[in-house]
Amino acid sequence: MKAATIYEVAQRAGVSIATVSRALRGSELVTEATRARVRAAAAELRFTPNRSGRSLAEGRHAANGIVFPELVGPYYAEVVLGYEEAAAGFGSSVLILATLRRPDAADAVRELAGRVDGLAIMGQSVGDDVVEEIAATGLPLVLLARDPVSGVDTIRTRNEGTAASLTEHLLGHGYRSFAFLGDPEASPDVAGRYAGLSAALAAHGLDAPQPVPCGLDLESGRKAALKLLRDPPEAIVGANDEVALGVHLAALDASAAVAITGWDDLLAARFAGLTTVAQPMRELGATAARWLHERIAAPPPKPRRRVLPTQLVVRSSCGEH
């Protein structure tokens, strides 16, 4: 059953396609009588305006996109869902794209860019070169959890400050030997957390440990911990909760008593008793959608920057209280 077009509705209602368009979109320039007739015809034909035709004529997509790196873990899902919720509130549909492991990630992002009125791009998804290229086309953009690119809006969550607080807390427990699991090179978030740790240690006259490069998933954390636990430090700071939970499992297996902290405050962290840092992930996504909406309506003169607050969540994994 082919979808009905505006022509068929027009014919059935005995009017022109222009009138159908006006009637259905609530234009003032139509008698209520004609409008009713058109509505009836449209209903009978189950008419829904073809989106491509409409977009082409209007010159806009009424859709926004979000690009994120990974399919794994609750973190990105939360951001995406916050984004969707806000975008839907503005009447925009949402296109999602996960890039990691796709050899053609840049192409996929370019293609996506052609389907939307605005795009949110998260860290670890595609390089700054691609971001700059797309920004140059004039497409409204907002960067999430990644370093700013000239002229583009950026929203991040606080890393350094809270990492320092976290470190202070661990120092308060009396720990003096630390390990950091995560690769500062791989992500600005991780870099910020490591920097906060280093700064706080330095403030106490302690040297920062060499970071132990480690993927941001549970299994990577567990494996990295297996080695580390042969000669365990007093405290292990994971770059995120999944890593920390992996360490937690390894420590349980090895019956090792070591303080562990994470980052993100996943639901699982609560049940593992993991000391961690809560991030407003949903709000991160929602703010992105809102900024994009504003930028599409009226580009602000200057690119905006925002750092959302994060909060230390102390549980039992960092030691007795």
Add this chain to the structure above:
Amino acid sequence: MKAATIYEVAQRAGVSIATVSRALRGSELVTEATRARVRAAAAELRFTPNRSGRSLAEGRHAANGIVFPELVGPYYAEVVLGYEEAAAGFGSSVLILATLRRPDAADAVRELAGRVDGLAIMGQSVGDDVVEEIAATGLPLVLLARDPVSGVDTIRTRNEGTAASLTEHLLGHGYRSFAFLGDPEASPDVAGRYAGLSAALAAHGLDAPQPVPCGLDLESGRKAALKLLRDPPEAIVGANDEVALGVHLAALDASAAVAITGWDDLLAARFAGLTTVAQPMRELGATAARWLHERIAAPPPKPRRRVLPTQLVVRSSCGEH
């Protein structure tokens, strides 16, 4: 900076728009020399074909959609991500839509239907009437985790059988008094789980408990448990992990010793030691994308049905082993 059109590329390369189209889409009917010239012109202009124009001309969107009810919890996120991964593999973009709490959910789904070549619709999102209406337009559809609708593909996960196994396991622990938290009326999944519990109890000459209606989130589970724990049964079967984890928290608070089970095997379940049932959520989404792809290419004569296997995951929350 306005996006370049095919006309500008054509002019710059000194060819017709048809040649540009052919050259860029890899048609055989173009000299390598012209192709190179066109490519160069396109690159200089940062040309990306306008998606609406292309869709309109091709009569397809090269995009699929997925509709799910809620923004909360890892369950839906997993399904969506499985869907996205598979759809991207087929060259389809993915549009997502969360319906719950939106008064205009049906309209949003209709609108989405007009943007895609195929649509996956999950349980609890919109009613069967909307599904039937959209199915009638001929749009390829696949239903996820919900009761079948005439003529439409459906994929579910096994509930009854595994719920019975779970119940047998609890009976094996010696428990004879049970409570079920969840509303069978609200979801076919919950209904199936309750039915499996009832059947297994009946097989042992036991009456099924009245289900305790309860939302599918942690807080609902916790609140429902608060009442229940005044006169606790030996075992509490939660309709999903979030509910069960809520019960778990309530039981900890009340220092109540009661067996608890969930459903979904969230990451948190592992750390709470929750006995639960693992569902192939990612595969659920991926299968949906695959079926949609197949149905768009060539509609199968009969609607397909599939029930994906689920697996009992025994941990400590159901008692000592």
Add this chain to the structure above:
DNA sequence: GTGAAAGCGCTAACAC
């Protein structure tokens, strides 16, 4: 208030 007609940017017949 309503209709005719000109695009929006692209693909694909059809000519040459």
Add this chain to the structure above:
DNA sequence: GTGTTAGCGCTTTCAC
């Protein structure tokens, strides 16, 4: 091999 041209379905002037 390449160009011309007719749509794809819709919105929106411009006439009447």
